[in-house]
Amino acid sequence: MSADNHLNSPGFLITDIHRQMRRVYAHRAEESDLTPAQAKALLIIAKRQGVKQKELADILEIQPMTMVKQLDQLAEQGLIIRVPDPNDRRAHLIHLTEDAGPYIKRVKKIINTLHKDMLQDLDEHESEQFFRLLNQIRDRLLTL
Amino acid sequence: MSADNHLNSPGFLITDIHRQMRRVYAHRAEESDLTPAQAKALLIIAKRQGVKQKELADILEIQPMTMVKQLDQLAEQGLIIRVPDPNDRRAHLIHLTEDAGPYIKRVKKIINTLHKDMLQDLDEHESEQFFRLLNQIRDRLLTL
DNA sequence: GACATATAATAATCCTAACTTACTATATGG
DNA sequence: CCATATAGTAAGTTAGGATTATTATATGTC
Numbered sequence: 001m002s003a004d005n006h007l008n009s010p011g012f013l014i015t016d017i018h019r020q021m022r023r024v025y026a027h028r029a030e031e032s033d034l035t036p037a038q039a040k041a042l043l044i045i046a047k048r049q050g051v052k053q054k055e056l057a058d059i060l061e062i063q064p065m066t067m068v069k070q071l072d073q074l075a076e077q078g079l080i081i082r083v084p085d086p087n088d089r090r091a092h093l094i095h096l097t098e099d100a101g102p103y104i105k106r107v108k109k110i111i112n113t114l115h116k117d118m119l120q121d122l123d124e125h126e127s128e129q130f131f132r133l134l135n136q137i138r139d140r141l142l143t144l
Numbered sequence: 145m146s147a148d149n150h151l152n153s154p155g156f157l158i159t160d161i162h163r164q165m166r167r168v169y170a171h172r173a174e175e176s177d178l179t180p181a182q183a184k185a186l187l188i189i190a191k192r193q194g195v196k197q198k199e200l201a202d203i204l205e206i207q208p209m210t211m212v213k214q215l216d217q218l219a220e221q222g223l224i225i226r227v228p229d230p231n232d233r234r235a236h237l238i239h240l241t242e243d244a245g246p247y248i249k250r251v252k253k254i255i256n257t258l259h260k261d262m263l264q265d266l267d268e269h270e271s272e273q274f275f276r277l278l279n280q281i282r283d284r285l286l287t288l
Numbered sequence: 289g290a291c292a293t294a295t296a297a298t299a300a301t302c303c304t305a306a307c308t309t310a311c312t313a314t315a316t317g318g
Numbered sequence: 319c320c321a322t323a324t325a326g327t328a329a330g331t332t333a334g335g336a337t338t339a340t341t342a343t344a345t346g347t348c
């Protein structure tokens with residue numbers, strides 16, 4: 001691993017891993033299931049019923065417009081509804097529908113299994129270490 | 145960090161890091177520079193002058209058709225040429241043009257700096273550990 | 289040698305997940 | 319009251335992948 005090897009480097013490895021995760025996820029998710037981005041949004045909404053769109057976009061670190069589209073998709077599938085905010089007529093509060101339950105359950109299972117599978121060669125200490133390093137790198141990138 | 149926390153997990157962290165890397169890269173690359181995927185392909189071609197398209201696609205673990213498009217883009221920018229393979233009239237060999245040199249140099253610098261910046265909070269041992277774990281996870285994902 | 293099968297490249301089309309720019313409606317601080 | 323800020327959205331773009339089907343050429347088998 002020479003200092004000049006740009007190809008086998010953390011950056012490109014992360015891109016590879018990201019793509020492989022998507023591939024395996026897509027393969028395991030049924031027709032009726034959610035894309036990774038939809039799944040992530042739905043899991044956050046489940047934890048924060050009544051969140052505003054803007055707050056959601058901030059949590060996900062995406063642009064408001066990107067959020068709009070993801071919520072459109074979730075609404076089309078009948079998994080969320082936008083409720084007018086009684087305290088701010090510009091804003092909408094996002095709520096899960098009753099249909100969302102089974103989707104959330106299924107998607108949690110897929111994600112759980114995927115994580116377990118991809119980390120299966122790491123012992124507990126390595127997993128913790130890896131998780132810690134990922135967080136450090138993510139935080140650092142946010143300052144760049 | 146409960147065992148049931150799907151949101152702050154290695155998988156989603158990798159997705160975040162991937163997106164942030166792209167953001168910083170795009171911000172640092174000039175108008176005239178290459179996208180990450182183009183850069184990666186070009187760096188491999190530089191190491192393997194005369195490689196076949198199919199071989200390239202295999203190295204990058206992408207579909208042949210995806211390779212075609214990336215090479216179209218590089219050819220449009222005048223950075224590579226497709227030369228008919230004298231030993232196989234179906235195949236093309238990919239060569240760099242003379243114009244490619246400065247692009248490669250610039251892109252290497254951007255990538256190098258980005259990697260250094262994003263890993264700046266890790267000591268040498270942690271970096272090596274991180275690199276090793278990424279490779280393990282990537283290899284495991286390829287079997288799933 | 290003929291023919292079935294495999295392989296290299298590509299055309300056409302689609303998908304996910306992001307982005308920017310510009311607009312409307314509503315809040316809010318001087 | 320008005321200037322400015324904020325929430326949401328319409329329209330359009332981009333990167334980087336995918337699938338399916340087609341053409342040209344190689345290759346193994348009988």
